[in-house]
Amino acid sequence: MNETLSFAAGPTDLPLLDETIGANLDRTVAAHPGRDALVDVPSGRRWTYAEFGRAVDDVARGLIARGVRRGDRVGIWAVNCAEWVLVQYATARIGAIMVNINPAYRMHELEYVLNQSGISFLVASTEYRTSDYRAMVEQVRPSCPQLRETVYIGDPTWQALLDDGASVDPGEPAARQAALGCDDPINIQYTSGTTGFPKGATLSHRNILNNGYWVGELVAYTEQDRVCLPVPFYHCFGMVMGNLAATSHGACIVIPAPSFDPAATLRAVAAERCTSLYGVPTMFIAELDLPDFASHDLGSLRTGIMAGSPCPVEVMKRVVSEMHMAEVSICYGMTETSPVSTQTRRDDDLEHRTATVGRVLPHLQVQVVDPATGEVVPRGTTGELCTRGYSVMLGYWEDPERTAEAIDADGWMHTGDLAVMNPDGYVSIVGRSKDMIIRGGENVYPREVEEFLYRHPAITDVQVVGVPDPRYGEAVCACVVLRDPDAGLTAEEVAEFCRGRLAHYKVPAYVHVVEGFPLTVSGKVRKVELRRTAAEALGL
Structure with missing residues (x-):
């Protein structure tokens, strides 16, 4: 294949192990x-x-x-x-x-x-x-x-x-x-x-x-x-x-x-x-x-x-x-x-x-x-x-x-x-087309956490995003729309709801209460924008 294209094949001069x-x-x-x-x-x-x-x-x-x-x-x-x-x-x-x-x-x-x-x-x-x-x-x-x-x-x-x-x-x-x-x-x-x-x-x-x-x-x-x-x-x-x-x-x-x-x-x-x-x-x-x-x-x-x-x-x-x-x-x-x-x-x-x-x-x-x-x-x-x-x-x-x-x-x-493949064949990862959060090497998929948090009686809608964290690289943040906007909801209360039911690394470290989510023309949540506004609101 053309070496100017982002394709690379590893050497095959030594055989694969053909055994159990x-x-x-x-x-x-x-x-x-x-x-x-x-x-x-x-x-x-x-x-x-x-x-x-x-x-x-x-x-x-x-x-x-x-x-x-x-x-x-x-x-x-x-x-x-x-x-x-x-x-x-x-x-x-x-x-x-x-x-x-x-x-x-x-x-x-x-x-x-x-x-x-x-x-x-x-x-x-x-x-x-x-x-x-x-x-x-x-x-x-x-x-x-x-x-x-x-x-x-x-x-x-x-x-x-x-x-x-x-x-x-x-x-x-x-x-x-x-x-x-x-x-x-x-x-x-x-x-x-x-x-x-x-x-x-x-x-x-x-x-x-x-x-x-x-x-x-x-x-x-x-x-x-x-x-x-x-x-x-x-x-x-x-x-x-x-x-x-x-x-x-x-x-x-x-x-x-x-x-x-x-x-x-x-x-x-x-x-x-x-x-x-x-x-x-x-x-x-x-x-x-x-x-x-x-x-x-x-x-x-x-x-x-x-x-x-x-x-x-x-x-x-x-x-x-x-x-x-x-x-x-x-x-x-x-x-x-x-x-x-x-x-x-x-x-x-x-x-x-x-x-x-x-x-x-x-x-x-x-x-x-x-x-x-x-x-x-x-x-x-x-x-x-x-x-x-x-x-x-x-x-x-x-x-x-x-x-x-x-x-x-x-x-x-x-x-x-x-990813980007450099001219020398080395690869750099530049982002994720999926919205996966990597917290200290553990993969957290927002949808799994969102599905769980929908069970919380105070939450009417939720989107989970990754926000910057100096120790883990990313931390889990739940952006929530509440049934009663005046009631409030803390990260401690959400953590208590998750305790014993979700793995510790999936539990949101932050809760950001919002009135609604930024949407694309087709009605999809704009998670990139949500991530940015949540980080700003939390001072991260």
Whole structure:
């Protein structure tokens, strides 16, 4: 294609991995049996690759003993821990489809995901912070008829699962694995829905194994690397770019804490001599801002991955110089593309690492098109970024209509992000054609929050927009029209209404009361104008 157009194809000189996740793990176990595979810092537990392989099989046999079959959906609703990783690889080995459930979900969201994906077996934490997972599962269970069984991590039910597995032939997981294909669905990840409910991006072995592998290749992982993962496993950032990138290269996964804790992260890097550290920009900012930052020995670091939102130049300078991450990489993608489409390279300069999201990965294609016509635009021109190749999801779970809206007839995944491709093939994200809010790396789709807030008795109409926030990049603001304009409504009252029913990151930080919304000629709400006036009114 004409090199003046916004199209780029990644190199294909090295082949894709044509194997399942379990087969790839078997190769790593055979090559590096004595090397560390997994370190769970909070519990002090660690596994070599030989031990990890056996532990994965133990969980697989437990699932088989409980009647889990190929294609069954196994939900995991838990914070970062070793068991999360074991379930990830055990389900892949026997062909069950693991469904990631965000630990921040409350009953409204949990019930929807359990039913929409048809989860029959659930693995969950018992509790975390203010969430009593056990109580929430019991409350939604009557309305989730397909849910047969729940096992709780750190509870006697987890040990009972392993004990039951002892009755299953040790060769059975491998036998089931041998019957699987690379294109089998293996994972469902829910992305917030612009139409009110999350959509289940369905991903195959080929999708996520290869994406993790190539991300690891571009930061030059080997069996010498130790990867610190403070990012959540329920998201592709943790389980694909983290876990699969590590195991496909014989590197070690290091879990610093159940959820992000800046001090625990730096302690883990120092104690485990980690060579790589992951995070969204706000995580790196929090680590750099620790009062005792300078006391942590981070000299073992050489690389890492930053993704989720743009990185400020000054933060990147400090990450490179003060955290010793000279080879840090920026990644861009979305759950529907497994997730990474573009990535900066180890030797890219500061400008490319802060002003762009890199260039296309091997075996993928990206292009920037005119949203109205679908024509590829010239380089340097803004349009919608599209991705094509092995990484594009199989589709949204049991939702062919929305799958067809996202993936066109030529196989291009339309990201909804507005981008510019530079003459050198590097891509910059300049905005969002959808109205998605990115709060500290978490995607918030306004429509989902709006649908929920319409239930509030005081609200007659609502539009949710993102407003500037120094810590999270964007904060959620609800612009509301009240039934009684004299009554007033505070952010605290709205937060109380949402508490326990919406994930914390979706709860509006601000409430802006208006008499009506600015409209286009065709009657659509002009969200760009609403965002601006809300920010001005709130003094942001």
